Structures are given as C-alpha cells and as structure tokens.
Amino acid sequence: MRRILLVVAVVTMVAFSGCAALNGGSPDGTPDDVAVENDDPGATNVTQTLRIDANETTADTELTAIGATYPRENFTVDAAQHDQIQLGVDTDGDGELESEFNETHISGVNNNEYSFDITLETDYTLQAGDTVVVSYPAVDNPSEPGDYEVEIRLNDEQNATDTVEIE
Secondary structure, three states: OHHHHHHHHHHHHHHHHHHHHHOOOOOOOOOOOEEEOOOOOOOOOEEEEEEEEOOOOOOOOEOOEEEEEOOOOOOEEOOOOHHHOEEEEEOOOOOOOOEEEOHHHEEEEEEOOOEEEEEEOOOOEOOOOOEEEEEEEEEEOOOOOEEEEEEEEEOOOEEEEEEEEEO
16 A cells, blocks of 8 residues: 555656646746746857746836846846847736837846846836746856856846856
C-alpha cells in the first residue's frame, strides 16, 4: 500500500513539474517577472521585458511612469526610440495584455548607462493587482553569466526587485 502511494505521489510530482515547464517555468502558468530575449553573456541591444504588480501604493492612480535600474557595473542601458518600447497592463493575471500603450502615450524616455525611465500619458487608472509590463529594447548583458538583481519602479512611488538570469 505504501509503495502504491509513493508511486502515485512521484507520478503526480512529475506531471505537475512538466506542466510548469511547459507554461514558461511558472507553476501558475503566468510569465516570469523578467524575460530576456537573449540571455547570452555579452549580448547587446537585448529586449528585456519587466513586470511589476500594482499594489495599494499605486492603486487608484494614473499610470504615469515606469523605470528600471540595473547593476551599474554589469549592464549597459542605451537609448531607445518611443516606437521601440512596448507597454501594457495585464488586468486578470493571465499573461495577456488587456490594455496596450504605444509611442503616442510616451511623453519621455530617459536613460543613463545603467537605467531607464519612461514617462507616460495614459489616462489609465491602476488597480491593485494590475501587472504593468514594459519591454525595453536596448540593454547590453553583462559579460559573465549569473543572476543579477534589477529594481523596477512604478509611478516613482512603488519599487520591486527581481532577478535577470544571464546564462
């Protein structure tokens, strides 16, 4: 009887871990908070997609800014044109953007060697639990593989830290 239970437990674990891998590595099927188009060390002009969940700090405020700061000794952030940046909001947690914004919503893009800040005019009111997504196309990866922390800012009021994996 114990062997049968053990076999059932192992089969269940294998089945669930396989499903998580098929959905992009996240057990609930939603995308990871940081997606890197090219995770090779030394890759240049890489598009990195960052996500931040609005919380009570930014809920009921207009989406006006998003930015990120990378470890200054490892990453280089170059300038990007407004039409190269992709922005949106996932309101129901399914990984799909229910609201999207284009270059007409971007009023400014500022960068230095290790960060970017995008100011917006969206008329979109954030709700707690909304996931704001930005894809920035001009990041140079570090020359060494590893896990690097990136700080993501929403409306200059809310900060989150996530990990960029360079393999």
